[in-house]
Amino acid sequence: MSVKVRFGTRDDIDALVEVNCSDVETWYHYSSEGRGNPASYDELSSWERVMHGGPWMDRSALIEYWKRMERLNIISLVAELGGKVVGHLDVIFSEEFPLGYFLYLDVLMVHKAYRRRGVARTLIKEAEKLAKSRKAKFMLVQPEEYEGPSGLTYRSCGFKKFLEVYVFETAVDVSVMPQNVCLTTIPQTQEVPLKTHTMICGWYNIGIKMWDHGVNPYIELSRVFSCPQLALCTLTGKEMYFFYIRRDYFNRLRGSIALWAPISFNEENLEQVFSAAKVVASWLGIRHLTTRTIEKYRDLLEEVGFVLKSKAEPYLAKKL
Ligand SMILES: CC(C)(COP(=O)(O)OP(=O)(O)OC[C@H]1O[C@@H](n2cnc3c(N)ncnc32)[C@H](O)[C@@H]1OP(=O)(O)O)[C@@H](O)C(=O)NCCC(=O)NCCS
Numbered sequence: 001m002s003v004k005v006r007f008g009t010r011d012d013i014d015a016l017v018e019v020n021c022s023d024v025e026t027w028y029h030y031s032s033e034g035r036g037n038p039a040s041y042d043e044l045s046s047w048e049r050v051m052h053g054g055p056w057m058d059r060s061a062l063i064e065y066w067k068r069m070e071r072l073n074i075i076s077l078v079a080e081l082g083g084k085v086v087g088h089l090d091v092i093f094s095e096e097f098p099l100g101y102f103l104y105l106d107v108l109m110v111h112k113a114y115r116r117r118g119v120a121r122t123l124i125k126e127a128e129k130l131a132k133s134r135k136a137k138f139m140l141v142q143p144e145e146y147e148g149p150s151g152l153t154y155r156s157c158g159f160k161k162f163l164e165v166y167v168f169e170t171a172v173d174v175s176v177m178p179q180n181v182c183l184t185t186i187p188q189t190q191e192v193p194l195k196t197h198t199m200i201c202g203w204y205n206i207g208i209k210m211w212d213h214g215v216n217p218y219i220e221l222s223r224v225f226s227c228p229q230l231a232l233c234t235l236t237g238k239e240m241y242f243f244y245i246r247r248d249y250f251n252r253l254r255g256s257i258a259l260w261a262p263i264s265f266n267e268e269n270l271e272q273v274f275s276a277a278k279v280v281a282s283w284l285g286i287r288h289l290t291t292r293t294i295e296k297y298r299d300l301l302e303e304v305g306f307v308l309k310s311k312a313e314p315y316l317a318k319k320l
Pocket residue numbers: 023107108109110111114115116117118119120121122142143144148149150152153154156
């Protein structure tokens with residue numbers, strides 16, 4: 001039986017939830033204290049199901065997420081085997097400094113009962129055709145594990161290590177707002193600033209997705225966990241910077257930050273903006289900020305007081 005790939009639609013939502021749920025062996029309750037007792041799928045609320053792997057785990061959450069996919073032009077490639085939906089690969093085109101124009105492979109999942117039959121390989125080949133047809137320069141992905149099934153799948157399809165990712169941390173030890181920084185909310189007219197600005201830190205995902213998380217947060221999860229988050233704009237002279245801080249769901253003293261600076265930023269201004277971001281983190285009760293960055297900004301983060309903690313899974317790329 002050969003694998004057929006097509007564009008997914010809202011009509012595929014139930015089948016996509018089934019594919020993703022196949023990966024979960026035991027379901028658990030969740031609260032602001034963290035993971036609770038095992039439970040059946042039916043006993044869990046929508047957001048408790050989401051905690052097991054994102055909005056693909058629950059029908060109503062995926063209906064909601066589909067709006068976000070449409071806003072961001074995320075394309076869902078759906079794989080069928082004998083007429084049954086057995087996998088999907090969600091992809092998004094983006095143009096960002098310093099990467100250029102590329103196709104990002106965002107989410108890949110194959111039903112547990114249909115693995116090692118070439119479903120993922122066929123989905124990735126279709127993504128490649130799409131990327132070539134729209135003249136993307138390369139495809140990019142951050143596999144869950146370089147040495148695990150996801151990394152091995154992409155590497156078997158010709159993907160190579162492209163960007164190392166570094167995990168940094170800093171103590172929130174500043175409480176006075178720097179004088180030459182003016183904090184404001186992000187103007188509603190603000191265009192996604194990914195060609196004029198660079199993501200210095202926040203490499204949990206590519207810029208377009210991190211920006212969207214910042215300006216359109218998942219309200220339901222923030223509400224359930226009483227977990228504050230703020231996306232702000234800072235002005236220093238003529239330069240505009242943006243940052244997004246979120247407190248962790250389960251550890252109230254920790255949070256994470258993503259920060260965008262103009263492409264040719266002034267290092268002194270950047271230092272001031274990081275100080276301002278730390279002050280904002282302290283307003284949210286955060287004592288330690290974590291972030292991720294790439295080689296290009298590693299030294300810079302150390303200069304503004306972050307300490308290298310570990311490496312995360314690298315991004316892989318395939319040139320086209
Ligand atoms: C990773 C995943 C998508 C692979 O899907 P799949 O349809 O089983 O993959 P394919 O059959 O197309 O495999 C293609 C090649 O990848 C490699 N590969 C895939 N799974 C592997 C595994 N578990 N161990 C070793 N190599 C593996 C093999 O080289 C394989 O070719 P082969 O079967 O001829 O040896 C699937 O295991 C999955 O959904 N995992 C859980 C979610 C996940 O990790 N998603 C990726 C997030 S980035």
